[in-house]
Amino acid sequence: MLLSRKGKIMKIEPRTLKGFRDYAPSEQLARQEMFKKIQTVFERFGFLPLSTPVLEYKEILMGKYGDDEKLVYSFKDNGDRDVAMRYDLTVPLARYVAQNQGQLTYPFKRYQIAPVWRAENTQKGRLREFYQCDIDVVGSNSNIADAEVMACICIALQTLGIDNYELRFNDRRIFNFLARLPEETNYLTDVIRAIDKIEKIGQDGVIKVLEDRGVPSVMLDRVLKFVKVIGLTNEVISATDLDSDSMGAVSYISETMKRVVAFGVPEKNVQFNQTIARGLDYYTGTVFEIVLKDNSEFGSIAGGGRYDGLLDTFSDKSLPAVGGSIGIDRLFEALESLGKVPTAPGVEVVALNLGTTTFPEVLRVTAELRGAGVNVDVYYDEAKMEKQFKYAESKGAKWAVIIGEEEQKSGTVKLKNLQTREQMEVQESELLRIIKS
Amino acid sequence: MLLSRKGKIMKIEPRTLKGFRDYAPSEQLARQEMFKKIQTVFERFGFLPLSTPVLEYKEILMGKYGDDEKLVYSFKDNGDRDVAMRYDLTVPLARYVAQNQGQLTYPFKRYQIAPVWRAENTQKGRLREFYQCDIDVVGSNSNIADAEVMACICIALQTLGIDNYELRFNDRRIFNFLARLPEETNYLTDVIRAIDKIEKIGQDGVIKVLEDRGVPSVMLDRVLKFVKVIGLTNEVISATDLDSDSMGAVSYISETMKRVVAFGVPEKNVQFNQTIARGLDYYTGTVFEIVLKDNSEFGSIAGGGRYDGLLDTFSDKSLPAVGGSIGIDRLFEALESLGKVPTAPGVEVVALNLGTTTFPEVLRVTAELRGAGVNVDVYYDEAKMEKQFKYAESKGAKWAVIIGEEEQKSGTVKLKNLQTREQMEVQESELLRIIKS
Structure with missing residues (x-):
């Protein structure tokens, strides 16, 4: 506490930092329910939880995020160590696997649902603290792993009531096949980045960017031929005049697609889309994103891909990896706009307080209902009924339990919906059945 | 990546900071289950979740933790703001309530299970990142609130299978009553701190400390008379020669005790203990702690009390509050030593891979089992059976599902416990029933 000039105690203004927010009970209850449902699906698919610390040595995080590295929260701790708050859940996973390489069984499948921190520009409405919700498979080259990661996230969305989504996926290596780009040049990166922008800059824009970069025109032709078949089915693609290398890539992708469907995703929700590239440099094969067809304004609400090189930073042994992440804040907004926010029981019953004579009875009934698995709140003070009802409603309770002296005598309970x-008078023995029905 | 002098790429050593740790899947699965069970009890008692940010303005946290303030992780963010990582969940709650004072309905009951950070001395084996698990009631003076907080934590422990615990509680105001200590002196704090150490320094030690502090001997006599009845029942206390003020305090405490029992805690687990004082300066009334009788080496695994003044720091309006916290890491260790770590299903079934011919069948059965709520992991590669079984065992799975060409032909599945x-051969239609039984 500070003293002002006049000697009064100065109060500290209660406020949160820009880009940080509280989640009030009603919203947090729904968010937790959403996390729980997603987590259940992750476990159905054989992913297990891993927890890593919020703080890491700064050097662990550096060199992974390109230009965005400046958004990492870092500082010197009391022991003068350079530490940083985690920026995503992927790099800590890579660190964990490298650190415990000999003890793990592969493929190592883990999920993590946890907050990350980024010093984002808050003017765009971005939060600086937000949750990520990741699954990853480390140690498998199989495209079954790629398919399972994509399918698992799709099924998680379906479990939340979202059916009208589109999984768009691609394989970055396809650009190698189709353009036979020499690996030692940077053309591949240029092509990926240009194609990633095709919706914004159009086909001509892509050509211009690549010509400026000096991509030879023979390669450009091949890239464009491929881009033209975006979103088409395999049958249509097969009918186009792609060369045999490109067809090889197509058939590989077609197999992955079949696996995704085999894992339970409706075929109509899966689209091979050659323009999907994803921003991050570390992807090496499959890349994917999921959009909501009814809410395209939210952009992609999930995405991921294969990143076979990331673990090399920490270890001499190379381990392939593929993973995906749900943008939980966007997803929650989408659920709100679809009217599909998951509901949790919260407070179901409020037991009112009608004074000291009957209060022991109220406590007894409260303890019984709680013991039977009902969420019961009990009003502490002998306040006016109106005030107590208002309290019960503000808690979102469906029922009020009222025990006055009359009820006490007759062994009944007044129950108000x-x-x-x-309002009804019920036998105490009937109470639980009615509330649970 | 750094280059060494010899031009080789230098790997970054994968490691965690001292006082920080990962939780591997098997342990994290059990911890999550423990959190879930506790959370369920909190909701039974009408507490709802609140989420607050990890980072707060530094000034919010300062002036609350006495000498321990130096343990707060604080730094300047990119915008040159003084920020700090949360040190506990109580001060952020006080900030939240003050900030939203007009919008909340009182009593405001919330729970929060979340990590906090303290730059502790790691030599004592203390973690710098650990979970707290808090419930608090803001806005009620009633001792029913005190009783409910204590009872709720006791029932949470019981739900985890811990029955042999002792809830020891006290009321700090009792020292006022019994010693009639003038409020303007520091004697009360001295008395509380000295009595808090009675188990270590003995009755003579307490007398010596207080005499050194200049506490008048008439007060000392009254304090010691009271301390002598530690742990005795109300009946015994009534028979001692306490004066009427002390008896008034005893009768108030006796009422709180009855409420705790009414909320479902067995009477044998509740003890009024006049030596309980708790370290924190901000407690103003009830103080309590819970010890495990079979594992006293863990010290108190839960504690809390009434802190009616804390919210005054942020607001002109005074709001009384009472809360409690479970020391989740100690609790987990205690559960381990009692053999009562909660188990979660994790991976229940691993579906093996016997090659491309039958793999579509394997995927179909996998999707079906998952759809029916079973946690199934599927082996990606056509590896040797021995390797696949080893994998399944390392995941803690109970069952392996095997579909070879023979099984495929006969529409059966080989199931290995x-x-x-x-090992048994079962009809596919029987599979789910057997696994779930």
């Missing part, structure tokens, strides 16, 4: 305003 | 090594 706060939604319909109906 | 990995615990008993028993």
Whole structure:
């Protein structure tokens, strides 16, 4: 506490930092329910939870995020160590696997649902603290792993009631096949980045960018031929005049697609889309994103890909990896706009307080209902009924339990449905059945 | 990546900071299950979740933790703001309530299970990142609130299978009553701190400390008379020659005790203990701690109390509050030593891979089992059976599902119980029933 000039105690202004926010009980209850449902699906697919610290040595995080590295929260701790707050869940996973390489069984499949921190520009409405929700498979080259990661995220969305989504996926290596780009040049990166922007800059834009970069025109032709078949089915693609290398890539992708469907994703929701490239430099094969067809304004609400080189930073042994991430804040907004926010019971019953004579009875019934698995809140003070009902409603309770002296004598309980305003007198032995029905 | 003098790429050593640790899947699965069970009890008692940010303005946290303030992780962010990582969950709650004072309905009951950070001396084996698990009631003076907080934590422990615990509670105001200590002196704090150490320094030690502090001997006599009845029942206390003020305090405490029992805690687990004082300066009334009788080496695994003044720091309006916290790491260790770590299903079934001919069948059965709520992992590669079984065992799975060409032809599935090594051939339609039984 500080003293002002006049000697009064100065209060500290209660406020949160820009880009940081509280989640009030009603919203947090729904978010937790969303996390729980997603987590359940992750475990169905054989992913297990891993927890890593919020703080890491700064050097662990550096060199992984390109230009965005400046967004990492870092500082010197009390022991003068350079430390940083985690920026994503992928780099800590890579660190964990490298550190425990000999103890793990591969493929190592883990999920992690946890907050990350980025010093983003808050003017764009971006939060600086937000949750990520990741699954990854480390140690498998099989495209079954790629398919399972994509399918698992799709099924998680379906479990939340989202059916009208589109999984768009691609394989970055396809650009190698189709353009036979020499690996030692940077053309591949240029091509990927240009194609990633095709929706914004159009086909002519892509040509211009690549010509400026000096990509030979023979390669450009091959790239463009391929881009023209975006979103088409395999049958249509097969009918185009692609060369045999490109067809090889197509058939590989077609197999991955079949696996995704085999894992339970409806075929109509899966699209091979050659323009998907994803921003991050570390992807090496499959890349994917998921958009909501009814809410394209949210952009991609999930995405990921294969990143076979990332673990090399920490270890001499190379381990392939593929993973995906759900943008949980966008997803929650989407669920809100679809009216599909998951509901949790919260407070189901509020037991009112009608004074000291009957309060022991109220406590007894409260303890019984709780013991039977009902969420019960009990009003502490002998306040006016109106105030107590208002309290019960503010908690979102469906029922109010009322025990006055009359009820006490007759061994009954007054039960008020706060939604319909109906009130009934029931035998205590009937109470649980009615509330649970 | 750095280049060494010889021009080789230098790997970054994968390691965690001192006082920080990863939780591997098997342990994290159990921890999550423990959190879930505790959370369920909190919601039974009408507490709802609140989420607050990890970073707060530094000034919010300062002036709350006494000498321990130096343990707060603080730094300047990119915008040159003084920020700090949360040190506990109580101060952020006080900040939240003050910030949203007009919008909340009182009593405001919330729980929060989240990590906090303290730059502790790691030589004592203390972690610098650890979870807290708090419930608090803001806005009620009633001792029903105190009783409910204590009872809720006790029932949470019982739900985890811990029955042999002792809830020791006290009321700090009792020292006022019994010693009639003038409020303007520091005697009360001295008395509380000295009595808090009675188990270590003994009755003579307490007398010596207080005499050195200049506490008048008439007060000392009254304090010691009270301390002598530690742990005795109310009946015994009534029989001692306490004066009427002390008896008033005893009767208030006796009422709180009855409420705790009414909320479902067995009477044998509750003890009024006049030596409980708790370290934190901000407690103003009830203080309590819970010890495990079979594992007293863990010290108190939960504690809390009433802190009616804390919110005054942020607001002109005074709001009383009472809360409690479970020391989740100690609790987990205790559960380990009692053999009561909660188990979660994790991976239940691993579907093996016997080659491309039958793999589509394997994927179909996998998708079906998952759809029915079973956690199934599928082996990606056509590896040797021995390797696949080893994988399944390392995941803690109970069952391996095997579909070879023979099974495919006959529409059956080979099911191996990995615990008993028993193997059976079952109809596909029977599979789910057997696994779930």
